[in-house]
Amino acid sequence: MPEAVAAWYQFKDLGILERVEKVTKIHSDLVAGYRRDFGKYAGKVNAALIESVFNIIPTQLSLFIDESVKRFKFKNIYKRKYCYTDYETAIHWLLRCRLALANYPIEGKPKTPLAAYKKDNMVKLFLFDVGLLNHMLGNSYKEIKQQKDEYKGYVAENFVKQAFTAMGIDPTYS
Numbered sequence: 001m002p003e004a005v006a007a008w009y010q011f012k013d014l015g016i017l018e019r020v021e022k023v024t025k026i027h028s029d030l031v032a033g034y035r036r037d038f039g040k041y042a043g044k045v046n047a048a049l050i051e052s053v054f055n056i057i058p059t060q061l062s063l064f065i066d067e068s069v070k071r072f073k074f075k076n077i078y079k080r081k082y083c084y085t086d087y088e089t090a091i092h093w094l095l096r097c098r099l100a101l102a103n104y105p106i107e108g109k110p111k112t113p114l115a116a117y118k119k120d121n122m123v124k125l126f127l128f129d130v131g132l133l134n135h136m137l138g139n140s141y142k143e144i145k146q147q148k149d150e151y152k153g154y155v156a157e158n159f160v161k162q163a164f165t166a167m168g169i170d171p172t173y174s
Helices: 002-010 016-041 047-062 084-096 130-137 141-146 153-166
Strands: 100-104 124-127
Touching: 002 016, 016 047, 016 130, 016 141, 047 084, 047 100, 047 124, 047 130, 047 153, 084 100, 100 153, 124 130, 124 153, 130 153
Parallel strands: none
Antiparallel strands: 100 124
């Protein structure tokens, strides 16, 4: 986020923990603002459903299942909603707003064009910013630095997805 990066450099005379605190405040304000905007701009899409999907993306990415979460899981996110069709409009809304990024796992041997083998209900969602990803998970600077060999693959995966999107490669396939 440009504001968070600017603050990091603006307060370079402060200690690292004070700088992290400034950036954390910016991240907190941004996430709160996005959540407020869901109700304001959602239109006919259920704002609470959008917020539920947005909130669960970091948690789902950070799950350690067979070394990587393969796709978005639809159960236990929102009451009486269990499958892709229940979440389709909320996911589409987040993707259009660029708050979520999509990757489509391709089953079997990949063939070109990859888009022809994409299944909308087999999607892996990423957050649009790694800093906000860690903020939403409650990962502090100290915790991130103390993790040595523990699984942090979801941060790397999200970073790579962000980089591909910034280069205009979107959606991606795996």
